[in-house]
Amino acid sequence: MSRxxxxxxxxxxxxxxxxxxxxxxxxxAVDGMEPAGLSAGLLLPLARMLFFxxxxxxxxxxxxSTRWTEKLGFLAGPMFRYANLGSLCxxxxxxxFFSGVSANAMLLGFYKEERITRRQLFLTNLINQFPAYFLHxxxxxFIVTPLTRTAGVLxxxxxxxANVLRTVMFVMFGHFFIKPRDPGKExxxxxxxxxxxxSRxxxxPFRLSLKEKLPGQFVRVVAYxxxxxxxxxxxxxxxxxxxxxxxxxxxxxxxxxxxxxxxxVMLSFISExxxxxxxxxxxxxxxxxxxxxxxxxxxxxNIIAFPIRAIRHQLPRYMGIFSPVTGLQMLLMGQxxxxxxxxxxxxxxxxxx
Numbered sequence: 001m002s003r004x005x006x007x008x009x010x011x012x013x014x015x016x017x018x019x020x021x022x023x024x025x026x027x028x029a030v031d032g033m034e035p036a037g038l039s040a041g042l043l044l045p046l047a048r049m050l051f052f053x054x055x056x057x058x059x060x061x062x063x064x065s066t067r068w069t070e071k072l073g074f075l076a077g078p079m080f081r082y083a084n085l086g087s088l089c090x091x092x093x094x095x096x097f098f099s100g101v102s103a104n105a106m107l108l109g110f111y112k113e114e115r116i117t118r119r120q121l122f123l124t125n126l127i128n129q130f131p132a133y134f135l136h137x138x139x140x141x142f143i144v145t146p147l148t149r150t151a152g153v154l155x156x157x158x159x160x161x162a163n164v165l166r167t168v169m170f171v172m173f174g175h176f177f178i179k180p181r182d183p184g185k186e187x188x189x190x191x192x193x194x195x196x197x198x199s200r201x202x203x204x205p206f207r208l209s210l211k212e213k214l215p216g217q218f219v220r221v222v223a224y225x226x227x228x229x230x231x232x233x234x235x236x237x238x239x240x241x242x243x244x245x246x247x248x249x250x251x252x253x254x255x256x257x258x259x260x261x262x263x264x265v266m267l268s269f270i271s272e273x274x275x276x277x278x279x280x281x282x283x284x285x286x287x288x289x290x291x292x293x294x295x296x297x298x299x300x301x302n303i304i305a306f307p308i309r310a311i312r313h314q315l316p317r318y319m320g321i322f323s324p325v326t327g328l329q330m331l332l333m334g335q336x337x338x339x340x341x342x343x344x345x346x347x348x349x350x351x352x353x
């Protein structure tokens with residue numbers, strides 16, 4: 001028995017009404033927000049996001065309906081069996097190395113079909129921060145290290161260690177606090193019972209799966225993504241995020257590292273991400289800050305900037321794929337654990353480095 005479905009047309013209508021109200025309020029109240037700028041600033045980025053979310057949903061349906069979840073689940077099987085999460089969550093973990101949207105869509109599908117529990121849903125999403133770390137790593141690593149050299153390498157080592165620390169903690173939590181699934185529902189070899197598998201093959205081939213599930217899923221995504229993205233756009237136009245980032249940065253720099261490092265932390269999120277690293281390299285070469293202070297400044301920029309960036313860029317996707325409450329909970333939990341782990345490894349480095 002699947003979980004209760006949402007009244008999609010009603011949700012879509014409410015979402016579009018909220019979007020229109022927020023947009024009108026922004027055009028009236030926010031200085032500099034003009035109708036002429038909506039195309040480039042709101043409509044095109046929103047269309048691009050929905051396009052890639054749609055591709056992710058199609059990929060998730062293809063993986064599940066063609067039984068590739070079993071093959072993907074085998075790759076990380078031992079770790080996920082130890083964490084009592086099973087082969088389905090393991091498949092989503094593997095898919096996250098290629099597409100976070102597809103991985104989340106797979107998890108939601110498994111949860112709605114009651115093939116995983118809510119605790120497994122949340123814990124696997126948190127563990128999927130590990131593959132997400134590697135999605136843009138090659139490009140950023142080879143851009144950043146020439147700019148900051150030793151400090152850049154240390155920065156990546158510390159962020160990687162923080163990621164590993166979080167993953168190990170999540171796996172241990174699953175091992176001790178998640179009840180293993182009924183062997184009749186998911187045997188140790190990762191395959192579902194033959195009867196269930198045969199039934200799914202008859203009733204759920206890829207084309208039928210797309211016809212039955214994809215339209216409703218995508219409309220539901222639109223219903224939540226469009227108003228959420230619009231609210232974020234209006235807040236960004238009102239410079240709300242910049243003000244918050246500025247306050248947080250000045251407090252952190254004044255309390256922890258020299259004021260010369262302020263430009264490193266500020267540029268790490270106000271401008272393109274490479275600008276912060278370029279500023280760090282220049283200050284380090286000039287002798288204004290040490291390698292250790294540079295590493296801490298880069299970590300501070302990460303700690304302050306990324307949660308706010310996540311709200312600006314990831315929150316619409318999370319709310320669209322999951323429900324607004326669940327998506328917000330997942331995002332806040334993920335960023336909370338990420339910040340805590342970075343503070344821990346940064347503190348250890350500051351003490352012993």
